[in-house]
Amino acid sequence: MHTDPPAHTRLRRLVSKAFTARAIAKLRPHIERRVDDLLDALPEDTGRPVDLIPSFAQPLPISVIGMMMGVPAGDQPMLAEWTSPFVSEATPEELGRATKITVDYLTRLIATKRSEPTDDILSGLVQAAEAGDKLTSDELLTTTFLLILAGFETTVNLIGNGMNALLREPDQLNVLRERPDLLHRAIEEFLRIESPLNTATDRVTTEPIRVDQVVIPANSFVKIALLAANHDPKVFPNPDKLDITREIGSTHLAFGHGIHFCLGAPLARLQGEIAFGRLLARFPSITLAATTPPTYRNSILVRGLTTLPVHLHGTGSHIPSTA
Numbered sequence: 001m002h003t004d005p006p007a008h009t010r011l012r013r014l015v016s017k018a019f020t021a022r023a024i025a026k027l028r029p030h031i032e033r034r035v036d037d038l039l040d041a042l043p044e045d046t047g048r049p050v051d052l053i054p055s056f057a058q059p060l061p062i063s064v065i066g067m068m069m070g071v072p073a074g075d076q077p078m079l080a081e082w083t084s085p086f087v088s089e090a091t092p093e094e095l096g097r098a099t100k101i102t103v104d105y106l107t108r109l110i111a112t113k114r115s116e117p118t119d120d121i122l123s124g125l126v127q128a129a130e131a132g133d134k135l136t137s138d139e140l141l142t143t144t145f146l147l148i149l150a151g152f153e154t155t156v157n158l159i160g161n162g163m164n165a166l167l168r169e170p171d172q173l174n175v176l177r178e179r180p181d182l183l184h185r186a187i188e189e190f191l192r193i194e195s196p197l198n199t200a201t202d203r204v205t206t207e208p209i210r211v212d213q214v215v216i217p218a219n220s221f222v223k224i225a226l227l228a229a230n231h232d233p234k235v236f237p238n239p240d241k242l243d244i245t246r247e248i249g250s251t252h253l254a255f256g257h258g259i260h261f262c263l264g265a266p267l268a269r270l271q272g273e274i275a276f277g278r279l280l281a282r283f284p285s286i287t288l289a290a291t292t293p294p295t296y297r298n299s300i301l302v303r304g305l306t307t308l309p310v311h312l313h314g315t316g317s318h319i320p321s322t323a
Contacts, residue, residue, distance in 0.1 A: 069121050
């Protein structure tokens with residue numbers, strides 16, 4: 001995220017094959033099974049609220065990216081916990097502990113893949129490094145960390161933020177239940193109106209840049225507000241209104257833009273499609289349990305809910321897996 005070509009081109013090339021549309025499509029049966037397992041575990045009609053963040057939105061993406069990276073299933077929940085301080089408010093001491101724990105774990109995992117390679121992305125990166133692809137030890141470690149963190153956190157927020165937005169607009173929820181063919185548009189609208197990231201990672205201007213009446217000098221750090229851009233009334237009419245019929249395609253900036261466009265965008269979209277589609281099909285009635293405004297994590301980078309308590313009523317159809 002902080003490199004330019006040719007270094008960026010080389011690093012991205014090493015991992016891009018794992019995130020092609022064809023490669024992601026092969027993951028559908030695994031994602032469907034994982035979603036169904038999580039839905040089977042959700043209590044219904046108990047009168048007590050269910051928090052969809054720890055019970056559904058978090059375990060799905062960490063299991064998917066964990067499987068892709070070759071992280072043992074038993075370690076995946078711990079890895080999700082260790083990475084939290086990197087995207088939320090944390091003290092220097094907390095960040096230091098998280099860094100040490102995560103680096104130590106990933107270093108051991110890389111060593112395991114070197115001696116016992118399997119069919120996963122990390123094994124492929126290790127083999128690429130050993131084949132003289134000029135992937136240094138530091139690059140291998142940081143790329144592994146980035147893929148796990150980015151592949152996990154953003155999809156958690158897509159599911160959590162999207163469900164919150166949908167449940168707060170019953171008319172839109174009804175439209176989606178009546179028109180499941182709108183699911184693709186709905187996912188893009190969730191990404192736009194409640195973007196998983198508040199801002200892009202830091203950028204540096206290479207020359208003076210004019211934005212309206214302001215000139216940003218060259219060699220200046222810039223924070224790009226993705227969420228604000230996705231609410232630009234010049235681009236999106238009535239931008240603060242959730243409208244799942246909106247024909248926006250991929251014009252929003254939730255996944256960034258240019259050469260740093262999110263490598264995992266197809267994976268996030270697929271997980272969102274399956275998660276929302278099967279959750280709504282399984283439970284004919286889902287309502288928010290809290291009447292107060294939601295609380296978001298204290299973070300400049302990510303926009304994600306701390307909790308999403310809901311009531312689940314009745315059991316709908318159990319969609320067969322495509323496996």
